[in-house]
Amino acid sequence: MSEADAGDEPADMGDLFDELEELEDLVETDVAREQVRETMRVAMVASAAASPFGRVIRGYDRADLTEALLGSLLFGIPMAVEGGTQEVGTFLAPRPLFLGGTFAFAVALVVGIIYVADFQDVRVYRPIFGLIPRRLVGVVGVSFLTAVLLLTAWGRVDWGAPTLALANAVVAFVPMSIGAALGDLLPGS
Incomplete structure (x- = not known):
């Protein structure tokens, strides 16, 4: 040094x-x-x-995916049963710029929580294509897939109207991605 x-x-x-x-x-x-x-x-x-906090976190495995899934569900189940999710989805569906901006905002929040907020010292290990962090892909992927599957399984979206269904999934994805990022960084990660 x-x-x-x-x-x-x-x-x-x-x-x-x-x-x-x-x-x-x-x-x-x-x-x-x-x-x-x-x-x-x-x-x-x-x-x-x-110490559970202030550790160096490297790599990304099944345990990290499971933690992200748990965090995603904890923040997402209320979104799946709340009618406001559908109201916001209805607003966003005909506005692709706002819909894309909402998705990008959620991804930016995940990046901020994992890499900027400094809860843990998170290292990028073997990024995909040498550029995309595996942890980011895992957290965003698990939370978005969970949003789609949960809303579909509980009948909260109708894929006959795919734009509206996608908009509802993106709305639920926002808090689910925050939960997934926080869950991934929990002590024991």
């Missing part, structure tokens, strides 16, 4: 991971890189044991 980086703030697990990632890029042999990766795994375990 350089002197400029040290500042007045004490080092934390995020700083350790930054240093290990730099070291991983510097080592020249596969054996040495594997040793650095193993050190990172040990540091992650130690980070998880130390």
Whole structure:
């Protein structure tokens, strides 16, 4: 760590991971890189044991998807039974710009919760096409699919009117995506 980086703030697990990632890029042999990766795994375990918040979160697996699903359902079930969801969906259906903006707003909220709000130190690990974070795709995908399936299964949407059904699903998706993002970052992630 350089002197400029040290500042007045004490080092934390995020700083350790930054240093290990730099070291991983510097080592020249596969054996040495594997040793650095193993050190990172040990540091992650130690980070998880130390505190449920302020940990470094890397990777995305079934447990994370399950947590996102639970958060999505906790925030989404009230939306599925609330009549206001259909009222807003009816308003948005003939306004594709507002409908797209609502969906984009929900995705921006998810990005903000996961990557900006700093609840946890979330690292992007093996992004899809080298660009799209797996965690973002998982949280958005699980919450949108849950919205569509829940509203369809409970008869809250009629896919005979697909634009209106999609608009209702997007309205329910907004709080469900927030719940999914928060659920994914719960302690124990």
